[in-house]
Amino acid sequence: MKNLAGYIVASIFNVIGGICFFIAAVFQKQIVAKYGFFVAAICLCISGAGFLYTYFKHKQN
Numbered sequence: 141m142k143n144l145a146g147y148i149v150a151s152i153f154n155v156i157g158g159i160c161f162f163i164a165a166v167f168q169k170q171i172v173a174k175y176g177f178f179v180a181a182i183c184l185c186i187s188g189a190g191f192l193y194t195y196f197k198h199k200q201n
Contacts, residue, residue, distance in 0.1 A: 146197070150190030157183035 157180045164176030 146190060146194035150187050150194065153183045153187035153190060157181075157187060 160176050160180035160183060164173040164180060167173045167176065
């Protein structure tokens with residue numbers, strides 16, 4: 141169950157990152173877009189780390 145929960149959390153962060161990138165693309169000429177890209181980058185980095193963590197944890201078992 142913990143492996144599944146990790147994949148779900150990582151997927152949620154990935155979706156949030158995608159939404160932030162979309163919002164930033166819509167408002168790319170405004171200053172808000174800079175913050176949107178920054179937040180999206182953080183979310184996608186967390187997502188990538190989560191996928192790697194669950195992958196390596198599952199692989200060790």
